[in-house]
Amino acid sequence: MKVSKRQLRRIIREEKTKLVEQGSGALENTRRSQGMYSDITEIDAVKAAMESLYTQTMNDAMEDLGDEEMANDESIGALILTVAEVFESLGLPEPGAALLRLLR
Numbered sequence: 001m002k003v004s005k006r007q008l009r010r011i012i013r014e015e016k017t018k019l020v021e022q023g024s025g026a027l028e029n030t031r032r033s034q035g036m037y038s039d040i041t042e043i044d045a046v047k048a049a050m051e052s053l054y055t056q057t058m059n060d061a062m063e064d065l066g067d068e069e070m071a072n073d074e075s076i077g078a079l080i081l082t083v084a085e086v087f088e089s090l091g092l093p094e095p096g097a098a099l100l101r102l103l104r
Contacts, residue, residue, distance in 0.1 A: 054079055077103055 003011070034043070057078045061071035080099050087096035 050079055050082075053082065 054075050057075040058071050061074040062068065065071055065074070080102055084096040084099040087093070087099070
């Protein structure tokens with residue numbers, strides 16, 4: 001049986017749709033893609049930098065504000081803003097804008 005390129009594309013699209021509908025949600029797909037395509041060393045470095053930024057911001061905000069809940073809010077805001085700025089610097093304004101909406 002001969003399959004044309006158009007038929008093959010349709011079959012692939014249908015199979016991909018089936019996989020997504022079978023419970024492979026966006027988060028699971030993203031985790032799989034991260035595992036397949038991302039350098040774990042780079043991921044660990046980003047996590048460490050974000051943890052350091054959070055801790056430093058939390059300590060400074062606690063010293064200045066004296067309230068743990070407010071300091072936590074300020075620290076989370078700093079992380080969200082930083083990631084949004086990275087997206088924008090990469091020329092990806094949509095994800096950055098979505099993150100900034102969390103701060104409103």
